[in-house]
Amino acid sequence: xxxxxxxxxxxxxxxxxxxxxxxxxxxxxxxxxxxxxxxxxxxxxxxxxxxxxxxxxxxxxxxxxxxxxxxxxxxxxxxxxxxxxxxxxxxxxxxxxxxxxxxxxxxxxxxxxxxxxxxxxxxxxxxxxxxxxxxxxxxxxxxxxxxxxxxxxxxxxxxxxxxxxxxxxxxxxxxxxxxxxxxxxxxxxxxxxxxxxxxxxxxxxxxxxxxxxxxxxxxxxxxxxxxxxxxxxxxxxxxxxxxxxxxxxxxxxxxxxxxxxxxxxxxxxxxxxxxxxxxxxxxxxxxxxxxxxxxxxxxxxxxxxxxxxxxxxxxxxxxxxxxxxxxxxxxxxxxxxxxxxxxxxxxxxxxxxxxxxxxxxxxxxxxxxxxxxxxxxxxxxxxxxxxxxxxxxxxxxxxxxxxxxxxxxxxxxxxxxxxxxxxx
Amino acid sequence: xxxxxxxxxxxxxxxxxxxxxxxxxxxxxxxxxxxxxxxxxxxxxxxxxxxxxxxxxxxxxxxxxxxxxxxxxxxxxxxxxxxxxxxxxxxxxxxxxxxxxxxxxxxxxxxxxxxxxxxxxxxxxxxxxxxxxxxxxxxxxxxxxxxxxxxxxxxxxxxxxxxxxxxxxxxxxxxxxxxxxxxxxxxxxxxxxxxxxxxxxxxxxxxxxxxxxxxxxxxxxxxxxxxxxxxxxxxxxxxxxxxxxxxxxxxxxxxxxxxxxxxxxxxxxxxxxxxxxxxxxxxxxxxxxxxxxxxxxxxxxxxxxxxxxxxxxxxxxxxxxxxxxxxxxxxxxxxxxxxxxxxxxxxxxxxxxxxxxxxxxxxxxxxxxxxxxxxxxxxxxxxxxxxxxxxxxxxxxxxxxxxxxxxxxxxxxxx
Numbered sequence: 037x038x039x040x041x042x043x044x045x046x047x048x049x050x051x052x053x054x055x056x057x058x059x060x061x062x063x064x065x066x067x068x069x070x071x072x073x074x075x076x077x078x079x080x081x082x083x084x085x086x087x088x089x090x091x092x093x094x095x096x097x098x099x100x101x102x103x104x105x106x107x108x109x110x111x112x113x114x115x116x117x118x119x120x121x122x123x124x125x126x127x128x129x130x131x132x133x134x135x136x137x138x139x140x141x142x143x144x145x146x147x148x149x150x151x152x153x154x155x156x157x158x159x160x161x162x163x164x165x166x167x168x169x170x171x172x173x174x175x176x177x178x179x180x181x182x183x184x185x186x187x188x189x190x191x192x193x194x195x196x197x198x199x200x201x202x203x204x205x206x207x208x209x210x211x212x213x214x215x216x217x218x219x220x221x222x223x224x225x226x227x228x229x230x231x232x233x234x235x236x237x238x239x240x241x242x243x244x245x246x247x248x249x250x251x252x253x254x255x256x257x258x259x260x261x262x263x264x265x266x267x268x269x270x271x272x273x274x275x276x277x278x279x280x281x282x283x284x285x286x287x288x289x290x291x292x293x294x295x296x297x298x299x300x301x302x303x304x305x306x307x308x309x310x311x312x313x314x315x316x317x318x319x320x321x322x323x324x325x326x327x328x329x330x331x332x333x334x335x336x337x338x339x340x341x342x343x344x345x346x347x348x349x350x351x352x353x354x355x356x357x358x359x360x361x362x363x364x365x366x367x368x369x370x371x372x373x374x375x376x377x378x379x380x381x382x383x384x385x386x387x388x389x390x391x392x393x394x395x396x397x398x399x400x401x402x403x404x405x406x407x408x409x410x411x412x413x414x415x416x417x418x419x420x421x422x423x424x425x426x427x428x429x430x431x432x433x434x435x436x437x438x439x440x441x442x443x444x445x446x447x448x449x450x451x452x453x454x455x456x457x458x459x460x
Numbered sequence: 461x462x463x464x465x466x467x468x469x470x471x472x473x474x475x476x477x478x479x480x481x482x483x484x485x486x487x488x489x490x491x492x493x494x495x496x497x498x499x500x501x502x503x504x505x506x507x508x509x510x511x512x513x514x515x516x517x518x519x520x521x522x523x524x525x526x527x528x529x530x531x532x533x534x535x536x537x538x539x540x541x542x543x544x545x546x547x548x549x550x551x552x553x554x555x556x557x558x559x560x561x562x563x564x565x566x567x568x569x570x571x572x573x574x575x576x577x578x579x580x581x582x583x584x585x586x587x588x589x590x591x592x593x594x595x596x597x598x599x600x601x602x603x604x605x606x607x608x609x610x611x612x613x614x615x616x617x618x619x620x621x622x623x624x625x626x627x628x629x630x631x632x633x634x635x636x637x638x639x640x641x642x643x644x645x646x647x648x649x650x651x652x653x654x655x656x657x658x659x660x661x662x663x664x665x666x667x668x669x670x671x672x673x674x675x676x677x678x679x680x681x682x683x684x685x686x687x688x689x690x691x692x693x694x695x696x697x698x699x700x701x702x703x704x705x706x707x708x709x710x711x712x713x714x715x716x717x718x719x720x721x722x723x724x725x726x727x728x729x730x731x732x733x734x735x736x737x738x739x740x741x742x743x744x745x746x747x748x749x750x751x752x753x754x755x756x757x758x759x760x761x762x763x764x765x766x767x768x769x770x771x772x773x774x775x776x777x778x779x780x781x782x783x784x785x786x787x788x789x790x791x792x793x794x795x796x797x798x799x800x801x802x803x804x805x806x807x808x809x810x811x812x813x814x815x816x817x818x819x820x821x822x823x824x825x826x827x828x829x830x831x832x833x834x835x836x837x838x839x840x841x842x843x844x845x846x847x848x849x850x851x852x853x854x855x856x857x858x859x860x861x862x863x864x865x866x867x868x869x870x871x872x873x874x875x
Contacts, residue, residue: 130517130612147839152613227704236815289703291724296704353612416607419837427815434725444817452820455626455633456838457606 079357081110082364084137084349085125088115095380099373103364111364118347125153129354136361142174142346145186145414149179154350155358156184163366168192171386174346174411176258183259187348188365189386190374194344195240195312196405198319199328203307204230207330211340214308214333215282221307222286230307232297235283235290235433238425239412240310243332243340244275246410252421253413262417265449267425268442276438278335283433290433313384313402329398331405344409346386420452474546484542491535502528509603509616518616519605526595530587594852600845607839623846633843636819636830643731644826648800651738656792658739659746660784664776666747667754678751685744693808696737700724725814727823734824738805742795753787754780793862797855801828827851 086096093115100111114135116124121138128134140148148154164172164185171189178184197214199207203221208214214231221230233240245251249271254264266272283290298315300306302322310332311319319327332340349365351358367373374385375393384402385391391403412418428445432438506525509518570577604619627633666677684692699706700723708720723733757780765775785792803826806812812825812833821830827847835844 126610126612127520130520147607150607150613151610224703291702291704293701295698296701416839419839423820423833423837427817430725430815431817441817448818448820451631452838455630455843456840457604457608 078107079109079360081112082137082357082361083112083114083135084364085114085116085121085135085139087118087139089381092377092381092383095377096368098380099368099376100364102373103367106367107363109360109364122148122151122153125352125354126151129153129352132354134352134354136352136355136357137349137365138352139190139347139349140187142187142189142348143412143414143418145175145177146416146418148350149177149186150416153353154186155353155355156182156186157188157351157362159185159188159362159366166371166388167369167386168388168391168406170344170406170409170411171346171348173257174344174414175348177414178259187346187350188362188369189346189348190369190377191347191383192344192386192391192406192409193312193314193347193384194342194402194405194409195310196332196340196342196401197308197330198301198311198315199308199330200301200304200306200323201326201328202304202323207328208308208333209330210334211278217307218282218287224286224289226305227300228305229288229300231282231309232288232292232300232306233282233310234292234294234297235288236426236430238422238429239343241279241429242343242410243335244279245272246275246341247335247338248272248275248278250275252418253415257411258414260413260415260417262415262453265421265446267421267449268439268446272442273439275335276432276442279429280432280435280438284435288433290430290435313382313399316398317382327398329401331401331408339408340405341408341410342405343412344406345412347383348386417453417456420456421449424448424452474550480545487538495531495535498524499528499531502526503532506599509618511615513613513615516615517611518603518609519611522599522603522616523596526592526599529595530592597845598849600842601849603842605841605845606843610839619842623842627843627846627850636821637847639816639819640821640825640827640830643824644800647731647735647824647826648796651735651802652742652796652799654735654739655742656746656795659743660750662743663747663750663754664780667751681747682744684740685748689741689804690808692741693737693805696733696740697724697809700733724810727814727816730810730814730824734805734809737809738799738802741805742799746792746795749788749791750784753784756787757783790863793859797859800826800855800858801851802826803828803832807832 084096084100086093093113097113100113103109104111116138118139118141121140122144125134125138145154167189171192172185175187175189176183176185197208204217208217218230222228235241245267249266250269251266253260253262254266255261282288297306297309297311298318301309302319304323304326316329332342334340349368351361351365355361368377369385369387371387371389374387374390377383378385378390378394384399384406385394391406394400394403413421424445428441431441502521502524505516505521506529509516509521601623602618602620603616604622605616608614609616627637662681665671666674666681671677698704700708702708702720702722702724705723707723712718712720721729723729761779762775765779770778806824806826806829810822810824812822812829814823816823821833825833828851831844831847831851834840834847
């Protein structure tokens with residue numbers, strides 16, 4: 037008896053599982069009723085997700101208020117950490133709770149596009165001409181054979197050499213200068229170093245490879261060929277050897293960490309370090325007017341080609357007012373507003389006129405450096421590159437064979453890309 | 461009985477239990493009206509994980525699916541209860557039993573079921589806080605959820621045991637998994653045993669009647685526990701730095717000369733260092749625990765031992781140790797389980813480093829920190845879920861075995 041009850045129940049539940057059938061859904065086509073002439077109906081309000089840092093928010097709120105006044109569209113500025121935005125959008129977007137605009141660094145582009153979260157923009161060439169070339173390059177991306185621009189660039193970031201004028205009188209112009217400084221001013225017993233950099237960071241070490249012909253992925257920016265990795269070619273090995281020559285006893289200790297670099301530099305014990313604009317405030321507070329900044333030294337007779345990061349406004353795929361969202365993004369990054377944003381938030385503008393109008397010598401040098409910058413690769417595969425390469429750099433700094441280490445790193449990157457499930 | 465199978469409550473009505481019958485009917489009707497559609501949708505989603513990319517969000521469907529499974533489970537158990545109940549009653553009536561009146565049966569029900577009634581909210585909470593995420597991550601291990609099939613743009617599919625097979629066969633997973641797994645076990649056993657040993661040793665010392673300033677010593681020994689662990693770990697991490705850390709610069713180099721030990725760059729030394737850090741962090745708890753238990757051992761035992769001429773070691777071996785272990789075994793087991801998944805120490809100390817050539821986890825990475833890296837660097841969620849399952853099975857198997865053998869968890873009278 038008992039058994040029969042259960043068999044009936046079991047049958048019933050199986051039946052339930054099989055009978056579970058597809059609900060009726062309308063097939064939503066991605067083409068929405070956006071007007072091609074850009075005269076889509078004016079919405080009442082737009083929502084944007086801004087990074088939740090105090091200064092940045094303050095600037096964005098003011099700019100949004102200006103837009104409200106000009107166009108009569110209410111702009112809701114929602115503070116949301118940049119790091120959380122992508123994940124939250126992928127959940128909130130389909131529910132209709134997402135923003136119209138969100139704010140992301142361009143190296144997330146591949147991930148964002150793979151998840152279908154950002155809408156390709158149609159910005160005219162004339163509008164694009166206002167931005168630095170490297171910024172526009174950074175926000176374009178190829179997906180399914182079509183290259184498009186996915187973001188309105190807003191902020192530029194790169195790095196160069198900070199130096200302490202009390203220790204070295206003249207900024208290093210070539211990498212050889214930098215090495216001379218290192219050898220002349222280093223005294224490990226007293227924790228004094230002519231030059232310090234963290235060994236295990238591809239971001240900062242990139243010019244060593246690039247200037248000799250190494251590269252991360254082949255192909256053009258935004259249209260990368262991720263099967264072609266150039267980090268162990270002849271040039272990369274040569275750069276790696278140069279990199280290696282900076283480490284060892286009486287030189288940079290391979291155990292150097294970011295904390296050590298910042299700690300010793302702000303204590304006035306280091307001649308020069310490599311860092312980006314985010315550390316200007318801290319360094320200025322610590323060593324004041326002695327702080328100098330120079331573009332990345334020349335390597336192999338060319339200016340150091342540093343990696344550039346671009347933060348941009350992206351239009352959500354789920355936005356109902358894509359044209360106006362784009363319009364708002366363009367408004368927020370026009371010359372006047374970028375100048376204002378720089379003054380308040382201290383982040384470097386992408387707008388060329390705004391960039392050139394900055395009078396601070398440190399930022400001027402950064403603007404100079406941006407000209408030689410290379411956008412960070414934006415494909416999702418890039419996230420598999422960092423760790424093996426950072427580890428390889430650590431091994432190189434510890435004195436292991438450059439060619440062998442780089443070969444191994446590249447092999448590992450390839451298997452990691454495969455293991456992460458990339459089909460392309 | 462057949463009536464009950466057809467529709468809940470009919471059997472009870474047939475048995476002339478009108479109140480009960482109507483309640484069942486109402487419950488089933490409510491169930492059908494409100495939940496059937498969403499459960500159907502959930503089960504459909506669970507089976508297919510969506511069919512139209514960009515419209516169906518596979519992960520949300522998976523969540524709905526799990527919820528509906530739980531709903532179905534509830535409904536089924538109610539339903540079975542209803543059928544069994546009807547049959548029992550029918551049998552009782554056949555045997556000449558008279559049903560009680562409504563009020564009376566309510567009272568017996570209340571008396572009988574009070575403990576169940578009280579634990580019910582806890583049960584519901586557990587279902588959503590423990591069972592639901594557990595089911596979700598177990599199911600995730602059988603999908604191909606990674607960045608390139610991420611919803612909303614793409615769909616996630618069921619792939620069966622592919623992840624587990626990959627873990628065992630694809631070289632990059634295989635090599636790393638074996639070495640990480642073995643280090644995890646070494647780490648768990650050595651670090652936990654050391655902290656327990658040290659704690660016990662210190663507790664015994666401080667409890668010796670000849671020791672003065674007990675309170676002061678105890679306070680000092682408990683201090684490492686009072687400082688938040690992550691602060692301690694970060695400080696240790698700086699102190700162990702090869703080139704700039706205090707341990708090499710101020711202790712080893714002046715005393716022994718040389719260049720100091722490669723604490724952070726050599727896997728072996730990094731492992732030694734991290735085990736020492738964990739011992740430092742863990743012993744105060746064990747120390748406090750044992751100190752408490754030691755107070756409760758009756759002095760008579762020791763006096764009796766003295767009369768018999770027992771040595772100091774014999775007294776420890778046959779009186780102190782069994783007492784202490786009997787009272788604390790479950791907590792000690794928890795220590796092992798906790799260290800098996802001690803993400804904080806590993807990650808904050810040097811992020812699982814140093815790098816090891818030819819494998820994709822660092823020298824001190826234990827399974828949990830490796831899974832963390834996988835999920836956030838590689839976005840390979842399904843593989844991370846697969847490894848988590850293996851970890852979960854291991855820990856629960858271990859804990860289950862130990863709990864069964866621990867007397868403290870035996871029910872009364874079974875000792």
